[in-house]
Amino acid sequence: MANEKKMDCVILGLLSHESLTGYEIKKRIDTTLKFFWSASFGSIYPTLNSLDQDGLVTKLEITDKGRDKVIYTITDAGREYLKQWLVLPVTKDELRYETLLKLFFGSEIGPKVTIGHILDFETKIKCELPYLEGAVRELKKIQKEEEAHSYYLLTALFGEKVYKTYIEWCEEAKKILEG
Amino acid sequence: MANEKKMDCVILGLLSHESLTGYEIKKRIDTTLKFFWSASFGSIYPTLNSLDQDGLVTKLEITDKGRDKVIYTITDAGREYLKQWLVLPVTKDELRYETLLKLFFGSEIGPKVTIGHILDFETKIKCELPYLEGAVRELKKIQKEEEAHSYYLLTALFGEKVYKTYIEWCEEAKKILEG
DNA sequence: TATTTATATATCAAACTGATATATGCGTAA
DNA sequence: TTACGCATATATCAGTTTGATATATAAATA
Numbered sequence: 001m002a003n004e005k006k007m008d009c010v011i012l013g014l015l016s017h018e019s020l021t022g023y024e025i026k027k028r029i030d031t032t033l034k035f036f037w038s039a040s041f042g043s044i045y046p047t048l049n050s051l052d053q054d055g056l057v058t059k060l061e062i063t064d065k066g067r068d069k070v071i072y073t074i075t076d077a078g079r080e081y082l083k084q085w086l087v088l089p090v091t092k093d094e095l096r097y098e099t100l101l102k103l104f105f106g107s108e109i110g111p112k113v114t115i116g117h118i119l120d121f122e123t124k125i126k127c128e129l130p131y132l133e134g135a136v137r138e139l140k141k142i143q144k145e146e147e148a149h150s151y152y153l154l155t156a157l158f159g160e161k162v163y164k165t166y167i168e169w170c171e172e173a174k175k176i177l178e179g
Numbered sequence: 180m181a182n183e184k185k186m187d188c189v190i191l192g193l194l195s196h197e198s199l200t201g202y203e204i205k206k207r208i209d210t211t212l213k214f215f216w217s218a219s220f221g222s223i224y225p226t227l228n229s230l231d232q233d234g235l236v237t238k239l240e241i242t243d244k245g246r247d248k249v250i251y252t253i254t255d256a257g258r259e260y261l262k263q264w265l266v267l268p269v270t271k272d273e274l275r276y277e278t279l280l281k282l283f284f285g286s287e288i289g290p291k292v293t294i295g296h297i298l299d300f301e302t303k304i305k306c307e308l309p310y311l312e313g314a315v316r317e318l319k320k321i322q323k324e325e326e327a328h329s330y331y332l333l334t335a336l337f338g339e340k341v342y343k344t345y346i347e348w349c350e351e352a353k354k355i356l357e358g
Numbered sequence: 359t360a361t362t363t364a365t366a367t368a369t370c371a372a373a374c375t376g377a378t379a380t381a382t383g384c385g386t387a388a
Numbered sequence: 389t390t391a392c393g394c395a396t397a398t399a400t401c402a403g404t405t406t407g408a409t410a411t412a413t414a415a416a417t418a
Contacts, residue, residue, distance in 0.1 A: 090278045173333050
């Protein structure tokens, strides 16, 4: 149990809130966890199978509206495994921004192209910010209703503050390249 | 040439500034690019060999102070390849923060452990911030000396602003969990 | 009615990490 | 002076993950 795989823990974390299919897990990751985590089907489905073999989740195969699907539920052993991971110190926080990479080497290609990358980045961030602001507003409203809401709020607040800083930086960055 | 590997472009970017050994490339990535990119020896050395085979870099094997080493230099074809990548739109900017993942699932384990993760995060950021502030100060001073300095400044400025926002968030986050 | 989108799962080559292995030089503390 | 640890320098590989592709059905939409 010493070498917890990240994917194991993300999936068990989501299943600790509610039982889900692999497809639904992917959707949760792509919406709620989007701005600080990602995962592909190619890791989700094999991980679910190995979690099942290790007794950390149980499968329930059903047919819903003519479509076959498998609903996964966390077991007590799975909850224990998740808790053991949660108390371990963080091993890696990683920012991997291709935009910054292209900016760093920007002198090779000039300001026009580089400003273009900054504008693309700005557009993307400004498009995603309202979702984070909405989440913060909503979570602050329902914060007292359930303990978990405060924890969700922490991450949404992080995203909101950071994205606003990104937008401020875009303004400064454009000025530096134009001036 | 349509499917540029990221590692190819990072290495060619660094070599566009100066000729380097694989070991020195790793050092540059771990210091200058640290807060927005990373790479392991396991990808650097194989990539250098494939770049050599593709004629994008040249090898110079020398013996320095009794130690054998290989110095890599970018070719004209390599510069062209780099430029072609620089104009392409960014495909992925990714934040992958285990800290936020543990916070999101924090209700499973409680505020004490979660505040511990925030404190660890705060300590790490406060430790790295002075390096970024120093880089910004230095680059602003020598900005006019060389065109490339403005581009380095953009990335250092990004890091400085974002890290300061992280520290602000830590204060808020602790209050939310304590209150 | 036809086409697109959403649901649902599976697979795999290619890329990358993290660990491990090997070997030399250089500084320093016993 | 000699033993130890650290920096330099390269190489390899199992395990993990991505991104693409494939398959099939239901629901929505044009």
